Amino acid sequence: xxxxxxxxxxxxxxxxxxxxxxTLYFEWAKYAADCQADLDRAKSRLELxxxxxxxxxxxxxxxxxxxxxTEKSVEAAVLTQPVYRAAVRAVNTAKHxxxxxxxxxxxxxxxxxxxxxxVELWIREYYTADASPRPRSPEAAQFDKNAVRxxxxxxxxxxxxxxxxxxxxxx
Numbered sequence: 001x002x003x004x005x006x007x008x009x010x011x012x013x014x015x016x017x018x019x020x021x022x023t024l025y026f027e028w029a030k031y032a033a034d035c036q037a038d039l040d041r042a043k044s045r046l047e048l049x050x051x052x053x054x055x056x057x058x059x060x061x062x063x064x065x066x067x068x069x070t071e072k073s074v075e076a077a078v079l080t081q082p083v084y085r086a087a088v089r090a091v092n093t094a095k096h097x098x099x100x101x102x103x104x105x106x107x108x109x110x111x112x113x114x115x116x117x118x119v120e121l122w123i124r125e126y127y128t129a130d131a132s133p134r135p136r137s138p139e140a141a142q143f144d145k146n147a148v149r150x151x152x153x154x155x156x157x158x159x160x161x162x163x164x165x166x167x168x169x170x171x
Contacts, residue, residue, distance in 0.1 A: 005024075009111065009118065014118055025112070028105050032101035038098075039091070039098050064077045124140055
């Protein structure tokens with residue numbers, strides 16, 4: 001298992017947080033893949049244990065307290081065998097580990113989105129020391145200007161596309 005998952009974000013050091021994000025994500029995504037492989041192996045061992053116990057019961061039903069080896073009696077006897085029960089516990093543990101790893105990967109996706117939004121807030125100078133209005137930095141002003149211009153361009157393009165569709169309907 002990778003080191004403990006720390007989802008906290010240092011808002012004063014966003015550059016470092018962004019640099020560490022891909023490594024942290026990869027560690028947990030790899031761990032999730034390893035957990036999936038462990039689960040697959042545990043399921044295979046469970047199937048093998050079940051098959052071996054079933055065969056053993058069919059070979060000597062009397063050793064398991066069964067008078068006649070029917071499908072239902074063999075299935076019931078398999079469930080009580082320690083080897084089978086241990087294999088079931090291993091599968092359940094592997095499922096749990098995989099669920100935790102997948103939850104960590106999903107949490108890192110949320111962390112990525114949070115980092116993105118925090119950077120946007122930083123650009124817009126949300127975390128300034130004083131609350132009084134002051135001139136915006138050139139970078140923040142340019143960011144806002146580009147965002148507004150982009151929205152305007154999309155509107156104009158959409159209107160032109162609609163107008164173009166109307167012209168083709170007349171032909």
